Amino acid sequence: MMETAYIKGNSFIHKMDSRSKMICLLFSIILVFLPIELIGVLSFTLFMLFLSIFCAGIREGLRPIKLILPVLTMMVLLSPFYGSEGNVLLQIKGVNLLYESGALRVARLGSRFICLTLLFSLLIKTTTRNDMLSGFRSFGMPFQAALTVSLILRFIPTTAKTMNMINDSHIIRKIPGKKKNKFKEFIPQLISAIVYSLRSINPLGRTLSQRGLQLKNKRTRLHVLGNWKKPLFEICIFLFFSVPYVLIFWR
Amino acid sequence: MKRQNPAINISVIAILTAITVVFTGFLPPIPTGHGYLNLGDVAIFFAALTFGPYAGLIAGGLGTALADIILGYAQWAPISLITHGLEGLLIGLIISLGRKGNITKFFACIVGIITVAAGYFAGGTILNGAPEALLEIVPNLIQASVGCILGLIVSFGVIKAYPPVKGLYVSFGKNDNTKSE
Numbered sequence: 001m002m003e004t005a006y007i008k009g010n011s012f013i014h015k016m017d018s019r020s021k022m023i024c025l026l027f028s029i030i031l032v033f034l035p036i037e038l039i040g041v042l043s044f045t046l047f048m049l050f051l052s053i054f055c056a057g058i059r060e061g062l063r064p065i066k067l068i069l070p071v072l073t074m075m076v077l078l079s080p081f082y083g084s085e086g087n088v089l090l091q092i093k094g095v096n097l098l099y100e101s102g103a104l105r106v107a108r109l110g111s112r113f114i115c116l117t118l119l120f121s122l123l124i125k126t127t128t129r130n131d132m133l134s135g136f137r138s139f140g141m142p143f144q145a146a147l148t149v150s151l152i153l154r155f156i157p158t159t160a161k162t163m164n165m166i167n168d169s170h171i172i173r174k175i176p177g178k179k180k181n182k183f184k185e186f187i188p189q190l191i192s193a194i195v196y197s198l199r200s201i202n203p204l205g206r207t208l209s210q211r212g213l214q215l216k217n218k219r220t221r222l223h224v225l226g227n228w229k230k231p232l233f234e235i236c237i238f239l240f241f242s243v244p245y246v247l248i249f250w251r
Numbered sequence: 252m253k254r255q256n257p258a259i260n261i262s263v264i265a266i267l268t269a270i271t272v273v274f275t276g277f278l279p280p281i282p283t284g285h286g287y288l289n290l291g292d293v294a295i296f297f298a299a300l301t302f303g304p305y306a307g308l309i310a311g312g313l314g315t316a317l318a319d320i321i322l323g324y325a326q327w328a329p330i331s332l333i334t335h336g337l338e339g340l341l342i343g344l345i346i347s348l349g350r351k352g353n354i355t356k357f358f359a360c361i362v363g364i365i366t367v368a369a370g371y372f373a374g375g376t377i378l379n380g381a382p383e384a385l386l387e388i389v390p391n392l393i394q395a396s397v398g399c400i401l402g403l404i405v406s407f408g409v410i411k412a413y414p415p416v417k418g419l420y421v422s423f424g425k426n427d428n429t430k431s432e
Contacts, residue, residue, distance in 0.1 A: 005321060067324065074383060081382035109380050113326070116378070120325030144261060148309075151265035152272070152317065159269040187401070191408040194297070197266050198409070198416055204262040213258050 005124045011055040013126045018135035020231035024238045025123050031242060032115050038108055040249025045111040048118040056125045064121040065114060072110050079106040129153055134225045144213075151204070159197050166193045255422045263419050264309050267298045271314025276321055291315050292398020293405060295339045296363065300356070300406040304343025306421040312336025326378060334370025338363045338395075360399040367395040 013021070032044070053061035079102040086100030127135075129150075137146045170189050255263075275291030294314065299307025316332035319325060342359045349355035368391045375384030410416055 064325075068326075071379060071383070074386070075379060078382045078386075105380070109378075113378055116326040120320070120328070124320055124325060144257070148261050148265050148268075149313075151261065152268045152313065155265055155269035156272050156317075156321075159266075159273045163273055187404055187408065190293070190401070190405050191412055194270060194405065194409050195413045197270055198413060198419070201259065201262045201266050201419060202415075204265070205256065205259040208258040208261060209256075213261070 005121075006128050007056050007060055007125045009055055009126065011126070013051065013055045013122060016126075016234050017225065017231040018127050018131040019138055019225065019228070020234035020238075021123055021127060022135050022139070023231070023235055025119055027238065027242065028119050029116065031246065032112050032119075034246060035251045036246065036249040037251055038104060040245070041108055041111050041115070044245070045115045045118075048115050048122070052118045052122055055122060060125065064117045068113065068117055071113065075106050075110050075113075079103055131225070138225055147208075147213075155197075159193075162196050163189075163193045166196065255420065259419060260305075260421050260423070263302060263421050264306060267294070267302060267306055267310035268314040268317070270294050271298065271310045272318045272321070275315050275318035289318075289394070290398065290401070291318065291335065292338075292363075292367065292395050293401040295335055296342060296360070296399050296402020297406045297409070299339045299342035299363075300346055300359075300402065301410065301416060302343075302419060302421050303347055304340050305423065307339025307343035308336050309339075311339030327374070330371065330374030330378075334367060334374065337370065338366045341366055356403065360403070364392060364395040364399060368392050
């Protein structure tokens, strides 16, 4: 069961503070949408690809690209709809299939899409669940919201296991030789799984109350990150490289 | 609406969001050219119909966004968060504010379906451009419609099989004296 997408590693991105990673991600997203030259977007995408492979290995580093490959293929196939000005680059039997403007727009949108995908996957693959939550908490996320997220992450594998368990029990109950009605079999499975999961609400609520959820002196605390020195230094380094990049490639 | 115990509110939201993540990501999602079709909408409709707008908002938005992140479609997570969150909120609001009846449920379903299609069209246009986003409208409409029908059936079935669920409606009253850390 995939509970978290974190990949253990020793790269400098792994060592970065989760807060600076989140702020750098935000800046990078803004950067991707700025009006910069196509060559700038492409070079940033290539850099992100290199970083992704460097931090997560070739297989995991390229996995996000593999996932979005169908979308990219469709974008290339639909390129005439993205623009029909300029020179015709591809013509089959008198039909103009690819124009210069369409190709350039698809290249820009495609590389932006790849870049965004790599940015998000890099954050998730190099940050542990606890660090991520502590990062959100330090940005002012209320205690109860952080607690809820940590409970959600705790209950995802349990709920998935419940679904599998109920599915298996329904398979055992099936009468051999009887004609299958997938829909009729599927709905009771869903209902059973939901009811089974909902039954844990009251015990969980009681546990939270016992741990002092509504009290000032709570008996449970979330991990707290250190001061802002390190993240500020990391953000400054990011800006040191990204500001000249924007100035060079600004349209 | 009677104020619910905060511990119960957190528990309900956590469990419902986990159910939404599992329905979205782990019940065999059907890959399409643009992403994947899933049963997340069943869980969102169920949460909003049974537990109200707050549960629909949080379980819908957070659940689908987390599923996107876990499955590797993280770039869609902000769009899913807003679209499905809004879907859950609107369905829950219509159900809770409107008259109890099939017409209200039908109207809530239509609003939910339109919200999903419009939200993903807007998000897809930002990410991939309008022509690509246009192709997603029909699959999204189908996914949301199936989710709506199954959500109604599941909601009815769960209330019948587990009546205490009615007492777990998520509500935050004005006199909520819960203090944060």
